[in-house]
Amino acid sequence: MPYHRPDDRFIPLRAVNLGAALAREAEVFGVSPDTLLGICAALEDVIDQELAAFEREVAEFYTAFSPDLDTQPLEDIAGARTPAGYRELSARLEYLLTKANFVRLTDAQIRLAVKTANSFGLRVRLRPERLAQLAVWVRGRSHTRRRIRTWRHPWRGQERKLPVYRRLAIVTQHQGEPYVHLKLFKEIPIMDVEALLPHADVEMTWFDRIKLVGSSASLVGSTGLKVAKLLGTIIYWSRLLWIVAFGAGLLVWRTFSGYRYACTLRDSIRTKHLYYQNLDNNAGVIHKLVSMIAQEEVKEAVLAYWFCHAGPEAPGSAEELRGRVEAYLAKRFEIQVNFDVEDAIRTLERLGLWADRERLRVVEPAEAHRRLREHWKEGRTIGYHGERVREKNGEA
Numbered sequence: 190m191p192y193h194r195p196d197d198r199f200i201p202l203r204a205v206n207l208g209a210a211l212a213r214e215a216e217v218f219g220v221s222p223d224t225l226l227g228i229c230a231a232l233e234d235v236i237d238q239e240l241a242a243f244e245r246e247v248a249e250f251y252t253a254f255s256p257d258l259d260t261q262p263l264e265d266i267a268g269a270r271t272p273a274g275y276r277e278l279s280a281r282l283e284y285l286l287t288k289a290n291f292v293r294l295t296d297a298q299i300r301l302a303v304k305t306a307n308s309f310g311l312r313v314r315l316r317p318e319r320l321a322q323l324a325v326w327v328r329g330r331s332h333t334r335r336r337i338r339t340w341r342h343p344w345r346g347q348e349r350k351l352p353v354y355r356r357l358a359i360v361t362q363h364q365g366e367p368y369v370h371l372k373l374f375k376e377i378p379i380m381d382v383e384a385l386l387p388h389a390d391v392e393m394t395w396f397d398r399i400k401l402v403g404s405s406a407s408l409v410g411s412t413g414l415k416v417a418k419l420l421g422t423i424i425y426w427s428r429l430l431w432i433v434a435f436g437a438g439l440l441v442w443r444t445f446s447g448y449r450y451a452c453t454l455r456d457s458i459r460t461k462h463l464y465y466q467n468l469d470n471n472a473g474v475i476h477k478l479v480s481m482i483a484q485e486e487v488k489e490a491v492l493a494y495w496f497c498h499a500g501p502e503a504p505g506s507a508e509e510l511r512g513r514v515e516a517y518l519a520k521r522f523e524i525q526v527n528f529d530v531e532d533a534i535r536t537l538e539r540l541g542l543w544a545d546r547e548r549l550r551v552v553e554p555a556e557a558h559r560r561l562r563e564h565w566k567e568g569r570t571i572g573y574h575g576e577r578v579r580e581k582n583g584e585a
Contacts, residue, residue, distance in 0.1 A: 197290075197526055198292075199290040202522065202524070207488055207491060209493060219500060220498075224366060225495065227485070228491075231558055232487055233483075234541060234561070234569070236483055236486045236490070240574065242575070248475050251475060253266035254270065254274075255471050256473055275362075277582060279360075282371070283324075284476065285478045285479070288485070289485060290328055290529065291327060318364065319363060320363060325382070329355030329356055330353070331352075331376070340486070342356075351378045352378065355408060356374070357373070357374045370470070371471050371472075372469075372474065377466060415565075422455060486532075489528070489529055492514045492528070492544060493514070493533035494516075496514055497550065498553075498554070504549055506549070507531065508530075510533075514528045514530070515527075537551065541560050542560065546578075
């Protein structure tokens with residue numbers, strides 16, 4: 190059964206590199222490279238200003254729910270840990286992740302990821318009763334190669350091409366705890382998603398059971414030989430009973446310890462692997478998400494502005510704009526994305542760059558540059574993202 194992958198809106202280019210690439214083709218848009226780069230820089234300044242203010246707001250609100258707080262609060266932060274407070278935090282985190290072009294995995298997709306892990310040798314069981322909330326978000330898709338042990342190649346393994354998520358974020362709250370944990374990872378294969386879930390237990394595989402049965406059988410065999418020698422002499426009945434009891438106890442201990450060792454070994458392997466995949470935790474995740482949003486907003490706005498400035502060749506509808514941007518990225522960079530045209534259009538509208546919103550015509554570059562610099566100096570939309578979250582959350 191194929192793994193359902195979410196639509197990918199992430200453009201895997203740095204904003205500065207995208208601007209440089211567009212500048213090398215500036216004549217297509219009827220401007221000079223310096224003019225094109227000037228608009229890109231002005232867009233970036235305004236977007237950075239908006240998101241810096243939003244980061245301060247979200248980071249301060251998260252303080253009451255952070256497990257890493259190392260300063261003494263001047264207010265009773267426990268008072269913020271109400272059902273309404275958790276809902277408000279979830280709304281802010283959802284907004285951050287969505288704006289950074291992450292897509293949330295459904296419960297069915299998480300179960301399917303666990304099923305995929307099971308098919309690659311691990312046996313995983315989810316224990317949802319351990320968590321009060323869980324959200325898994327992914328962004329970007331790629332592939333990696335890994336050697337997988339199979340029945341035909343039990344020692345050297347067989348190299349396989351595995352799909353990976355370029356970025357994966359997890360939001361969790363354990364039952365009975367007030368804290369909300371945030372974790373961000375990179376390059377996570379789909380078969381390893383289970384390793385990130387705090388409510389997943391590793392169980393023994395058939396190979397583990399065979400090893401345990403084998404070691405236990407050898408123990409029973411050695412005990413049986415001793416029993417056979419003692420059966421011929423009644424004098425040794427007491428010794429026989431002692432050896433049987435000792436062997437049975439040793440068998441139980443070996444089986445239990447073997448199971449514990451198998452689980453510990455697999456957890457150790459997962460922990461060692463994920464140590465190198467972890468990008469950040471808790472408050473640090475908020476900072477990284479804000480940086481990602483800034484990159485995505487700049488890239489989307491730059492592409493939308495310049496493709497709508499292409500004179501008579503400018504697109505006449507949102508779908509046409511989406512198609513042209515996606516075709517350009519595929520041809521120029523061999524990148525397949527689902528361009529977030531609605532978000533790009535809203536950004537240009539917020540920054541006052543439309544000359545004709547219905548026909549998707551933007552103001553000329555000189556005027557756009559003037560408006561953006563004035564917009565930045567006056568901080569006109571400095572509270573934009575916070576207001577959007579409050580609107581979605583139904584706050585006054």
